[in-house]
Amino acid sequence: MNEQTAFVTHGQNGQDAERQPIIRVENLSYAYPVEDSDQPKQALSDVNLTVARGEFVGIIGHNGSGKSTLSKILNGILSPDSGDAWIEGMNTKDPEKIWKIRKTAGMVFQNPDNQLVSSVVETDVAFGMENLGVPSEQIKEKVTEVLDLVGMSDYRKARPHQLSGGQxxxxxxxxxxxxxPDCIIFDEPTAMLDPNGRAEVMKTITNLNRKHGMTVLHITHYMTELVGADRIIVMDGGRIVATGTPREIFSQVAMLKDIGLDVPQMTELAYLLNQDGYDIPRDVLKITEMVEALCHLK
Structure with a gap:
């Protein structure tokens, strides 16, 4: 299949839908300069991928696999050494398009404190719109709308520094x-949160995608966060080494462990039971599926 064309993915509703790519990457390579060395550190090597409009794509890989470097190139923070990345047909190498690219594909980082700029929640949310000169009445309406979307309407007058990490x-x-934005790139947004905070944020991300059609590219170390994704991309050594549905990827337990990754607990349990001779499906992802599989054992 040609990755430059529209393609079919399997959404949460179980039906195929043709979607146009919103993110397209071709032959992308990038190396970081190394201090006191003429030899740069290769972070990405000949990466090719697409993300369709409305798709939920997860990216996994151990530290140094190239995940965050890829996200920074997609947001125009870094410029590739070779190859290209397009956001809605705009090349991230084009300095005249950077602002529009960042508006089209918003980015959320690990540490929320680095993205909070005001002492009151509603003025923080309004900050970007004020810089664009959006009329005040429109700003008020939009602040109300987006705070409701993320379940934070009751905190519009709160001080951000008094909120929990998830909030x-x-x-x-x-x-x-x-x-x-048409798309949001999440670069390990739950990495600094406790389990409750992670659950809050993942509920928000999932709702944005499933209920509101937001395109999501989610980079994470927590495998369970991607059980409901449309597709997972596995990176190792700056390259894409596997791509598929969560069941297709997580059932490859040995491959993932070889590159230093975990799998969801139920998938690992299924793997271990198979090792002991029990006939359990290897693509089990959830507790309910495991219970059903165990009940059918003879």
């Missing part, structure tokens, strides 16, 4: 949503 991250997401 801060949802405010950061609201600030991005206020700019009306």
């Amino acid at each position: 801060k991250q949802r405010i950061a997401i609201a600030g991005i949503l206020a700019m009306q």
Whole structure:
């Protein structure tokens, strides 16, 4: 299949839908300069991928696999050494398109404190729109809308520094949503959160995608966050080494462990039971599926 053309993915509703790519990457390579060395550190090597409009794509890989470097290139923070990345047909190498690219594909980082700029939640969410000269009445309406989307309407007058990590991250997401992006790139947004905070943020991300059709590119170390994704991309050594549905990827337990990754607990349990001779499907992802499989054992 030609990755430059429209393609079919399997959404949560179980039906195929033809979607036009919103992100396209071709032959992308990037190396970081190394201090006191003439030899740069290769971070990405000949990466090719597409993300369709409305798709939820997860990217996994151990530290140094190239995940975050890829996200920074997609947002125009870094410029590739070779190859190209397009956001809605705009090349991230084009300095005249950077602002529009960042407005089209918003980005949420690990540390929400780095994206909060005001002492009051509603003014923080309004910050980007004010810089664009959006009329005040429109700003008020949009702030109300996006705070409702992320479940933070009751905190519009709160001080961000008094919120929990998960609440801060949802405010950061609201600030991005206020700019009306077509896609959001999440670069390990739950890495600094406790389990409750991770659950809050993942509920928000999932709702944005499933209920509101937002395109999501989610980079994470937590495999369970991607059980409901449309597709998962596995990176290792700056290259894409596997891509497929969550069941297709996580059932390859040995491959993932060889490159230093975990799998969802139920998938690992299925793998271990198979090792012990029990006939359990290898693509089990959820507790309910495991219970059903165990009940059918003879």
